[in-house]
Amino acid sequence: MSARDDILGRIDRIAPPRDAAGIAASYAAIDRSYLRRHHEDGILDLFAERVADYRAGVRRVTSGELPGAVAAALAARPGTHAVPGGLPAAWLADADPVLLTRDPAVADLDGLAGAVTGCAAAIAETGTIVLDHGPGQGPRALSLVPDYHLIVVTAEQVAADVPEALERLDPRRPLTFVSGPSATSDIELSRVEGVHGPRTLEVLLVS
Template sequence: MSGAREDILGRVERILGTRPTSAAEAYAAIERPYRRRHHDDGILELFAERVADYRATVRRVTEAGLPDAVADALTGSRHGVPPGLPAAWLAATPPSRLVHDPAVADLDGLDGVVTGCAVAIAETGTIVLDHGPAQGVRALGLVPDRHLVVVAAGQVAADVPEALERLDPARPLTFVSGPSATSDIELNRVEGVHGPRVLHVLLVVDG
């Protein structure tokens, strides 16, 4: 390291304090004076409204009514199911319509896929997958034409900062805001270019 660079870094350290010894320390040391939450009431209603703004379908269901709601939403005969998806969600769906842990090469032949999620954001109507249990590999939510996502009420964060605190930045994250769409060509909206043309959300609430 050159003497000039060391001198500059030394001045910075004297102003900011001791240099963190690890990435985790550096991340924890970042000051976050901004507001983490802009909404305190009506979080679920706001999430449902924002999801619908993106031309997605959102339906509020109870936990007891979830199996029937999943069966109603799964149109077609072949639906991908990722590892770790709760069996209770599929209790009303005929097993013959389900393809468990499909290979990536077979995804294009599916009518749709059903997954859970890691977190959802009310302010933006966004659903985040970190591809853990019940979510599957990234391609599972991008290749089939229809994506059914089950979101528990407790997974809905009010705003982006709050949502990010619930996520592990080391995991692969996919942010979903409505069906895949682009207006790059002559400003004409085309859906399904980068992912599913249809997004259906089941929001599981109490009672």
């Protein structure tokens, strides 16, 4: 028996797994009378504003402008960039193939200049982008190890507020919530970026 199996076995003995029907009933019983969204109009403008507040770069582009914008963003940062499987080929149509490496091993991520991914959803109220690491997003390490992260967000992926976004997500997926570049502050409130993830975050908002 592995250490993992031993730990999970202990948890099961403390809290035996409930049947699916019981879990669904408990979930349905949660009070959801709260306000689901605080904004009806200007959702994309609000999202762009909140993303910029986190010191992330954000650029509004059309679908036709997207390949050129991706190519320009990657060319501006010398080095090779990770591209996850499932990322739409059209997004990379103008990018130099020499700058791209597809599905790199986790051990190789630290030596890359950055990564370009899609996302699962975005939240206008908080300026947050959510990755569920499905097709076009890659494993969690891909969004945490490289120093630069370029994320493509489409207009239909932007929810007004947190409850609306959560309804679009599968809680069984490994969700990563991104609100600006990685940053932390010490006891003197000196801000340091890039400690726990990318030092630089850029967002291309396609509308």
